[in-house]
Amino acid sequence: MLQQTRVDAVVPYYERFLRIFPDVYELAAASEEEVLQMWAGLGYYRRAKMLHQAAMVVSERRQGAFPRTRKEWKELPGIGEYTSAAIASIAYGEAVGVVDGNVKRVVARVKALKLRANDRALHQAADVWMEERLGELKPEESPGDFNQAVMELGATLCTPKNPSCAECPILETCASSDGLAGDLPLPAKRKEMKKYHLSFLVAHSGGRFLLRPCEGNWNKGLWEPPSFPETTEDELQEKWKKAGGEGTVGSAIGEVRHTITHHQIRATLFQLKGVPKSALRDPSEVPLSGLGRKVLKIPKSFTVTG
Numbered sequence: 014m015l016q017q018t019r020v021d022a023v024v025p026y027y028e029r030f031l032r033i034f035p036d037v038y039e040l041a042a043a044s045e046e047e048v049l050q051m052w053a054g055l056g057y058y059r060r061a062k063m064l065h066q067a068a069m070v071v072s073e074r075r076q077g078a079f080p081r082t083r084k085e086w087k088e089l090p091g092i093g094e095y096t097s098a099a100i101a102s103i104a105y106g107e108a109v110g111v112v113d114g115n116v117k118r119v120v121a122r123v124k125a126l127k128l129r130a131n132d133r134a135l136h137q138a139a140d141v142w143m144e145e146r147l148g149e150l151k152p153e154e155s156p157g158d159f160n161q162a163v164m165e166l167g168a169t170l171c172t173p174k175n176p177s178c179a180e181c182p183i184l185e186t187c188a189s190s191d192g193l194a195g196d197l198p199l200p201a202k203r204k205e206m207k208k209y210h211l212s213f214l215v216a217h218s219g220g221r222f223l224l225r226p227c228e229g230n231w232n233k234g235l236w237e238p239p240s241f242p243e244t245t246e247d248e249l250q251e252k253w254k255k256a257g258g259e260g261t262v263g264s265a266i267g268e269v270r271h272t273i274t275h276h277q278i279r280a281t282l283f284q285l286k287g288v289p290k291s292a293l294r295d296p297s298e299v300p301l302s303g304l305g306r307k308v309l310k311i312p313k314s315f316t317v318t319g
């Protein structure tokens with residue numbers, strides 16, 4: 014839950030999630046929709062889907078036994094290099110290095126590597142450096158504590174701007190402490206954002222909306238009002254009819270913007286009239302997409318009745 018999300022934002026979600034799914038069996042037995050609903054609001058829904066699938070593997074294929082080694086953890090859905098190393102070292106004491114953005118920044122500076130933050134070569138250099146340092150630990154020293162110490166060093170002292178080198182415990186071994194630090198690593202190459210337009214059809218009455226499960230790559234499994242990509246206003250009614258939809262497309266009622274995985278979405282909202290009330294749903298009953306939640310916030314100044 015904490016990936017790309019602040020701790021204070023996560024705590025209420027985490028507590029509620031554990032109340033609803035107190036152990037791996039309860040999580041595995043839930044439907045994907047139930048899990049997504051408990052995740053709604055945190056974004057990055059792939060994490061929830063993978064967590065659910067991993068719970069199924071642990072409860073069914075592994076009879077409830079959690080993996081212990083990094084190699085075993087990596088076999089679970091959604092668990093990659095970083096998470097497997099973090100769990101194996103922190104929870105089970107395996108001497109494997111964890112490499113995140115903080116660690117890469119520390120290593121780029123300690124070794125004065127003029128590499129971009131997202132250069133694979135920097136990741137590899139950080140892997141090697143962490144492995145070497147872990148090899149120097151005494152038997153009573155914990156690999157998990159060491160990993161967390163380097164990540165914490167990056168988060169608190171070796172910060173992206175104005176690092177606090179004078180307070181740094183590894184100042185003497187750092188090749189960048191003489192003022193080069195603030196420039197390293199070099200800025201990451203940014204991926205170009207693609208622009209995308211969606212037309213949403215919005216029907217609602219008494220706080221209930223016409224909602225559908227999304228079919229696109231990003232939001233699969235989540236719900237939002239029906240939409241059509243790259244469609245002109247004139248084409249909307251025909252496309253809606255062809256899709257088997259009920260009701261008449263009315264005028265545009267607003268616009269929202271949303272960014273998701275290198276796509277900038279501009280969404281135009283159109284009123285949809287004449288939809289039977291029985292087709293409308295309470296939004297709290299389904300896992301809404303982030304974009305869907307924005308769309309539903311548009312002023313509810315019109316009503317659709319059957």
Ligand code: SF4
Pocket residue numbers: 119122123170171172176177178179181182183184187188189190194
């Ligand atoms: S001395 Fe400065 S640049 Fe080097 S690791 Fe410490 S905080 Fe980072």
